[in-house]
Amino acid sequence: INKAAPTKRDYETLVELDKKHFLHPTSPIKQQQEDGPAFIFTEGNGIYLKDIHGQELIDGLSSLWNVNIGHGRKELGQVAAEQMSKLAFSSTFATFSHEPAIELAAKIAEITPGDLNTVFFTSGGSESNDTAFKLVRHYWKLKGQPEKKKIVSRRKSYHGVAMGATSATGLQPFRDFTTSLAPDFYYVESTPESFRAFIEAEGAETIAAYISEPIQGTGGVIMPPKDYFKEIKSICEENNILFIADEVITGFGRTGTYFGVEQFGIVPDIMSVAKGITSGYAALGGVIISEKIHQDLIDLSDGLFMHGYTYSGHPTACAVALKNIEIIENEGLIDNSKAMGEKMLEGFKRIQDKHEIVGEVRGLGLMGAIEIVEDKETGERFAEPLAPSIVAESLKRGLIHRGVIYEGADTLIFAPPLNINEEEVEKMIQIIDEAITAAKSNVK
Numbered sequence: 001i002n003k004a005a006p007t008k009r010d011y012e013t014l015v016e017l018d019k020k021h022f023l024h025p026t027s028p029i030k031q032q033q034e035d036g037p038a039f040i041f042t043e044g045n046g047i048y049l050k051d052i053h054g055q056e057l058i059d060g061l062s063s064l065w066n067v068n069i070g071h072g073r074k075e076l077g078q079v080a081a082e083q084m085s086k087l088a089f090s091s092t093f094a095t096f097s098h099e100p101a102i103e104l105a106a107k108i109a110e111i112t113p114g115d116l117n118t119v120f121f122t123s124g125g126s127e128s129n130d131t132a133f134k135l136v137r138h139y140w141k142l143k144g145q146p147e148k149k150k151i152v153s154r155r156k157s158y159h160g161v162a163m164g165a166t167s168a169t170g171l172q173p174f175r176d177f178t179t180s181l182a183p184d185f186y187y188v189e190s191t192p193e194s195f196r197a198f199i200e201a202e203g204a205e206t207i208a209a210y211i212s213e214p215i216q217g218t219g220g221v222i223m224p225p226k227d228y229f230k231e232i233k234s235i236c237e238e239n240n241i242l243f244i245a246d247e248v249i250t251g252f253g254r255t256g257t258y259f260g261v262e263q264f265g266i267v268p269d270i271m272s273v274a275k276g277i278t279s280g281y282a283a284l285g286g287v288i289i290s291e292k293i294h295q296d297l298i299d300l301s302d303g304l305f306m307h308g309y310t311y312s313g314h315p316t317a318c319a320v321a322l323k324n325i326e327i328i329e330n331e332g333l334i335d336n337s338k339a340m341g342e343k344m345l346e347g348f349k350r351i352q353d354k355h356e357i358v359g360e361v362r363g364l365g366l367m368g369a370i371e372i373v374e375d376k377e378t379g380e381r382f383a384e385p386l387a388p389s390i391v392a393e394s395l396k397r398g399l400i401h402r403g404v405i406y407e408g409a410d411t412l413i414f415a416p417p418l419n420i421n422e423e424e425v426e427k428m429i430q431i432i433d434e435a436i437t438a439a440k441s442n443v444k
């Protein structure tokens with residue numbers, strides 16, 4: 001018997017198998033077929049990813065804004081292995097429970113603002129938002145107002161790709177992917193007036209909830225207008241509309257506070273989380289509800305709470321989340337996010353001063369953006385957006401980040417791991433600077 005370990009496949013074989021068998025999420029499907037995968041990553045360490053050829057790159061978007069504590073933390077692997085060996089899985093349906101889910105629920109209640117004290121677990125952000133939408137409709141039904149079912153979101157918002165989450169997403173390309181979306185979803189412009197006009201036209205008695213990201217991530221790291229959320233929150237209160245904060249990106253220290261809403265002085269009725277809750281070391285999300293909503297759900301219950309995922313409160317994912325949160329707290333990563341975010345923004349300003357084609361720069365904590373413009377004075381864009389070629393130039397120099405070009409944008413966005421240090425921020429800034437110069441020199 002040949003007991004030798006199977007030989008590792010060679011690179012070319014992996015590329016061919018990837019092309020043939022692997023349909024990549026949110027991907028340029030034709031290019032994938034022509035070029036194969038741009039990188040096959042094999043290792044991660046701190047802010048760096050290493051690919052199969054040994055090339056190291058800075059993970060300037062924390063992969064998908066989720067690897068908050070950085071790559072390669074062995075403690076999380078150990079915790080996962082221990083939990084899997086002890087109790088890999090047991091259900092949390094009905095009245096069954098287990099320690100990791102209980103401990104994590106209690107910890108989340110402690111760290112979330114106000115009376116957001118009860119959590120429903122999911123496997124990710126899209127499931128969290130779909131849960132929130134079903135939950136608010138269920139809530140109003142129990143309250144004797146089943147016609148209160150419309151969900152209002154904002155233009156340029158991103159809430160995920162499940163049916164409800166896509167229907168709430170304001171970014172058109174995600175909506176255009178499919179031909180039929182869920183009913184009773186609407187979106188408004190990002191002004192209190194636009195929301196007020198919508199309520200006036202549709203009637204508050206038909207509106208269940210308003211949902212927003214504290215800072216719009218996928219749309220291009222877009223900050224809310226000043227005092228916007230305070231006004232929206234009071235409009236919601238006046239009209240009995242529930243406020244859902246989508247903290248999937250902004251949660252767990254990303255903006256320099258534990259949660260993004262803390263930056264804007266509001267406490268939502270419901271909060272969706274995912275990503276940074278485990279820093280990507282396991283798949284987990286959650287919907288956190290206020291004590292009032294929780295009590296109403298109990299008092300007015302008409303039978304079973306008929307909503308649950310097989311992996312709601314997966315023991316290993318919960319154990320990993322607890323360790324991840326411990327690391328965020330023990331290593332002061334929220335304060336580091338604030339401090340390094342300020343350094344990153346200072347660096348962006350230097351780039352802005354130096355380059356004719358850099359317009360607005362902005363950031364909060366370790367979430368930032370650089371606008372590319374043809375004319376600094378008027379803010380006019382290039383006919384052909386430059387962000388894709390800047391992203392390509394950054395990649396050549398060892399920095400991964402994203403360019404946003406949908407809906408007329410030409411924006412570079414960044415969200416490095418929260419354990420980045422000053423030297424590493426400076427390295428990022430230097431690469432961005434060089435990448436802009438290189439991309440600019442290619443423009444005719």
Ligand code: PLP
Pocket residue numbers: 064123124125126127129158159160161213217218246247248249274275
């Ligand atoms: N909400 C926001 C604000 C997000 O940025 C994302 C993902 O990027 C989601 C929801 C969806 O989360 P997931 O991809 O885990 O389903």
